[in-house]
Amino acid sequence: MALHSLGISEAVSILNKGEVSAKELVLDCLNRIDQFESQIQAWAYINHDYALKQAQKSDTDRRKGKSTGPLHGIPIGLKDIIDSAGMPTENGCELFKGSIARQDSFVAKRLKQHGAIIMGKTVTAELATFTPGKTRNPHNSGHTPGGSSSGSAAAVAAYMVPGALGTQTNGSVIRPASFCGVVGFKPTYGLIPRQGILNQSPFLDQVGVFTRNIEDTALLAEMLIGSHDEDKASINTAVAPALLKTSHQQAPVPPKFALIKTAAWYKAETATQAGFEQIAELLGDRVDVIELHSSFNQVWxxxxxxxxxxxxxxxxxxxQKGKDIISTSLCxxxxxxxxxxxxxxxxxxxxxxxLNSILNELFFSYDALITPAAIGEAPKGLDSTGDPTFCAPWSFCGVPTINLPLLEGETGLPIGVQLVGQQYDDARLLRSANWLNQFVNAEADNEK
Amino acid sequence: MALHSLGISEAVSILNKGEVSAKELVLDCLNRIDQFESQIQAWAYINHDYALKQAQKSDTDRRKGKSTGPLHGIPIGLKDIIDSAGMPTENGCELFKGSIARQDSFVAKRLKQHGAIIMGKTVTAELATFTPGKTRNPHNSGHTPGGSSSGSAAAVAAYMVPGALGTQTNGSVIRPASFCGVVGFKPTYGLIPRQGILNQSPFLDQVGVFTRNIEDTALLAEMLIGSHDEDKASINTAVAPALLKTSHQQAPVPPKFALIKTAAWYKAETATQAGFEQIAELLGDRVDVIELHSSFNQVWxxxxxxxxxxxxxxxxxxxQKGKDIISTSLCxxxxxxxxxxxxxxxxxxxxxxxLNSILNELFFSYDALITPAAIGEAPKGLDSTGDPTFCAPWSFCGVPTINLPLLEGETGLPIGVQLVGQQYDDARLLRSANWLNQFVNAEADNEK
Structure with missing residues (x-):
């Protein structure tokens, strides 16, 4: 297996065994980027020398016996609205061209503390809103990768990095994850501090992660949980939720799901609707199809x-400064x-x-809600990043939500299944996601 | 000395010594209320039987050796926007006529836990805003007591209770304290949870206390500090500030004050301006007259x-329900x-x-700011509760502020000196207030 195609946990394991060096891993990821970047354009900024230097330092530290973090030597991409000291943060907007971050954001600092190597900055839609950047869908470059965390989703999907960070204000993690066919996870609002990240909408802005499997998502997200004085919404948890440990665990009883179509179901494409019917059928009595309380009708x-x-x-x-430069739709x-x-x-x-008090009632009976991540597969063309309708209710409520790439659209592009968990019960959501993922894949294998 | 004229600490002391019972104390306060209530009208609700029952229970508990709190047996009044279980909360508004609180507010619960006896509910201006209730100034019933915590200030000034609670959104503690000639204290925003209190303006609403001396203020306020889930602005302090202990302490060096006239100084009446010049002269090099940064000019x-x-x-x-009932000015x-x-x-x-970052700079050099509590003595008439101009900057900033009744107006009514402290340094403010109070009184004695 090529080094660049290893997941985070797999790579950590062979790095720890000494079977491979961080330099070899980073080099292979850089080669992968060199090979596909002209086609996918996931990166707003990448610096081979810097990445390699970090990798060499990582290897030296390991050889010297310096304490290694859980992400020691792992290359990670950062959405280009997240500050990493010394790298530009251009926010997908001409106004910020060449603007260098002087300090690490909270999450960049955490990643570095835990040993990760910041590979570079991934393309964001304009100011983390809706006007697309240059990135293309790795599965078909004529289609959008989704947005606004376009580059992070595409870079992970294209095996350029095993993990990347994004942000979601409405659907900017889950939608690109769905379109690019990777795991995308947006934890509960407040779990990951947004200090050092472009401030668009403090009531809604939430940090999320992209990886290629649930275990990696749990590991990467767990490393980012904390609180910071400058982010008043960040929650000072006495103990960070044990995402990685719990996500592995077997549930005391098999999880029960609620399939939620929402008032926007009519927007879901035929393939999406059919896919969810299939999953419901597969799950049998492990799922109820329920209606969301009518109070959710105004959530959009x-x-x-x-x-x-x-x-x-x-x-x-x-x-004030840039109304002639920013897009007319953002204006x-x-x-x-x-x-x-x-x-x-x-x-x-x-x-x-x-609305959360209504959801909390549901979570007495259900471990997770199942709902589309997007209306369908990534739309053709690069003029739009797609429709966030199915992400809005969960972004608004600030509940944890994860995209699993379990379905396929008519043209063979991925369609995501979104699982939604209870506020602050991110660990149970990941455990349920893990169960569902294994269950669906086992059923698929049976059919073969 | 009549029992009703004892301060909180004095009363606590003789109650603890067994020299007097809570019943005797409460009875004497009730007699005082009976004697003057028709003239002052400080009370929206009072129930002699309930008060006496509480007093008897307090005495029984003491005799049985049940643990007694720092306020054991002390009668306290509550502004009629603060819930006390079983008593009405009418908010100074017809719409709430006869509405009984089912549960204690956080502060009522705290008072009871610490042994206080809730005497009743004190008159508030309409919905804690500006349209006066029935209360009159105890010093001259032709003048307003100020508002909106009108009854609490008047009841303490009239020796009906040794302490009472009020709230301040703009100037509703400091102004009535100034007009009624009592100590009024509004701690730092967030120190006292507002759960169970009428929610007018969550960014500004702040609980405060009225007493007749600084020691009592420190004791009463300290009992109320805490945090509550339902008040997201309440601060979870590891240790509550030691207001009582610190307020007594001698400062390491005599405190230094900044006399701040603010951009509204022209509004201050002649007697107010003269009084502050006198205090500045008395303080000599312990005070600087300084200008507030121009960023404060828009604070109003x-x-x-x-x-x-x-x-x-x-x-x-x-x-929606009451636009024909509430005052046209509130409408x-x-x-x-x-x-x-x-x-x-x-x-x-x-x-x-x-603005707090500007104030924080000042508090490197000064222990407290000195500024008027109101433009002058309580205005004549009962149509208005007076002008909150001099309270607005400190209410907005959420800094701690205290009124000391140190000056007199032309008609002999009290004029308050407002001391303003640094955010979260309430204890230092009280210590500085104590120093200033003793200093000014000693100088006054010298003159005699």
């Missing part, structure tokens, strides 16, 4: 109200956001707690 | 923007608040942190 309005108002506030300086959103009243904004925000 | 706009927007949001149900504020944009609201809120 709530997320738009909050996002518009906050984007108008936090991108105000960008707008329009900012201008719309300027008109949102404080009352409407606050009332929308208050719905998060109420 | 900020507090209005935030308060209007939040009142429009949180009083929306009241407005107008709510209607104005509905038009505030989220962007303006968020930008105003963000100023708190910035």
């Amino acid at each position: 309005d709530y997320i738009q109200t909050v996002n518009d108002a906050e984007i108008a506030t936090y991108y105000d300086a960008i707008y 329009a959103q900012i201008e719309r956001g300027r008109e949102v009243t404080a009352k409407l904004y606050l009332q929308a925000k208050h719905q998060r707690q109420y | 706009d900020y507090i209005q923007t935030v308060n209007d927007a939040e009142i429009a949001t949180y009083y929306d149900a009241i407005y 107008a504020q709510i209607e104005r608040g509905r038009e505030v944009t989220a962007k303006l609201y968020l930008q105003a809120k963000h100023q708190r942190q910035y």
